[in-house]
Amino acid sequence: MTLAGCETLLPKGPAETQGPVEQPTETTQPAEPDPITGALPTDTERHRVALLLPLSGRNSGIGQSIANATTLALLDAKAENLRITSYDTAKGARAAAQKAIADGNRLILGPLLSENVIAAAEAARPANVPIISYSNDIGVAGGNVFLLGYMPNQSIDRVVKYARSRGMSRFAGLVPNGTYGQRASSQLLRSVKDAGGTVVTMQKYNRSAASMRSAVQRMQQDSAYDAILIADSGNMAINAQPIIARNGGANAKLLGTELWNTESKLASAPGMRGAWFASVSDNLYRQYATKYRGMFGTNPYRLSSLGYDSVLLTIRIARDWKVGQGFPVDRLKDDGGFVGLDGAFRFTGKGTAERALEVQEIGSGSINVVSTAPRSFK
Numbered sequence: 001m002t003l004a005g006c007e008t009l010l011p012k013g014p015a016e017t018q019g020p021v022e023q024p025t026e027t028t029q030p031a032e033p034d035p036i037t038g039a040l041p042t043d044t045e046r047h048r049v050a051l052l053l054p055l056s057g058r059n060s061g062i063g064q065s066i067a068n069a070t071t072l073a074l075l076d077a078k079a080e081n082l083r084i085t086s087y088d089t090a091k092g093a094r095a096a097a098q099k100a101i102a103d104g105n106r107l108i109l110g111p112l113l114s115e116n117v118i119a120a121a122e123a124a125r126p127a128n129v130p131i132i133s134y135s136n137d138i139g140v141a142g143g144n145v146f147l148l149g150y151m152p153n154q155s156i157d158r159v160v161k162y163a164r165s166r167g168m169s170r171f172a173g174l175v176p177n178g179t180y181g182q183r184a185s186s187q188l189l190r191s192v193k194d195a196g197g198t199v200v201t202m203q204k205y206n207r208s209a210a211s212m213r214s215a216v217q218r219m220q221q222d223s224a225y226d227a228i229l230i231a232d233s234g235n236m237a238i239n240a241q242p243i244i245a246r247n248g249g250a251n252a253k254l255l256g257t258e259l260w261n262t263e264s265k266l267a268s269a270p271g272m273r274g275a276w277f278a279s280v281s282d283n284l285y286r287q288y289a290t291k292y293r294g295m296f297g298t299n300p301y302r303l304s305s306l307g308y309d310s311v312l313l314t315i316r317i318a319r320d321w322k323v324g325q326g327f328p329v330d331r332l333k334d335d336g337g338f339v340g341l342d343g344a345f346r347f348t349g350k351g352t353a354e355r356a357l358e359v360q361e362i363g364s365g366s367i368n369v370v371s372t373a374p375r376s377f378k
Helices: 060-077 093-102 114-124 152-165 179-194 209-222 234-246 258-262 283-296 304-318 329-333
Strands: 002-004 008-010 025-027 047-053 082-088 107-109 131-133 145-147 170-176 198-205 227-230 253-256 276-279 338-340 343-347 353-355 358-362 367-371
Touching (some): 047 060, 047 093, 060 082, 060 283, 060 304, 082 093, 082 304, 093 114, 107 304, 114 131, 131 304, 152 179, 152 253, 152 258, 152 276, 170 179, 170 209, 170 234, 179 198, 198 209, 209 234, 227 234, 234 253, 234 258, 258 276, 283 304, 304 329, 304 338
Parallel strands (some): 047 082, 047 107, 107 131, 131 145, 170 198, 170 227, 227 253, 253 276
Antiparallel strands (some): 002 008, 025 082, 338 343, 343 353, 358 367
């Protein structure tokens, strides 16, 4: 797990290597080649869309995986009216956005990290170019910045309500220090109260075994609980489980956030059997991952589906988007929402993606759905 930006948590993924990335690069459907002029060609039949991602440096693996996903989406949709140009945020997000705008792009997909969204927005707002970012930091949304990232508050609310419906009323929270942990603890308190339960203990820790052990021991001193939310990665939850079991929580139901959906070790961890977490559906993602492996020869990062869905969203809106005109931002505010690999979603008034989530249960070597996600918002 890598901690980046304003508590944006990036999952581990397949090892990927990549040579130097020249900027910009083009991702389009096959078409007649444009004349080589040393500059981007003028488009009269295709919308110009910028893709801002870390394509070099420590986050290049996940950046390239998202970029590959956008290519796959273009090919699957047979979209001939979009020209997507990639810009490397590792070389400076604001400079990348300025270059993208100077090149005539009317929409920005990305960036990934919250600090890069802030920098890109500084260049994009004066030009009235909207941003559809892959970040999950609600602090950077708004003002023509829309976030596709998975929001922890939604997954916490979903799994808490499900646990409450199954008779659990006394909740505990084990949360890491930092912005993510602060928001997780606030949401847990809110969701449990709304569901008619009680948070009997909430403990914070640094991401170390000793700090986590101390936090769990303090929980035992406070009160007994029916369920405990571990607001961290799946790997940290695996490490926490035996400590919880030895310190008064052996019979407590383990609950997780959307971060657990990126951890492949959960299904093979015996201590995690029976745990619940809320996440987007994996049904279509599995098909996508198979196709991705066939095309690129490696496994995709789980977050790469955001890149795929951002292109599907753009293609849908492009039906009524005149080439050369500004992107119709109001179309993003459709109450009926949109559907992608990760299921139904729509943007809230604050610019964050509200998603239809399912609850999954960790079994013996598998993860099963125990509460399906709604298909739409209507």
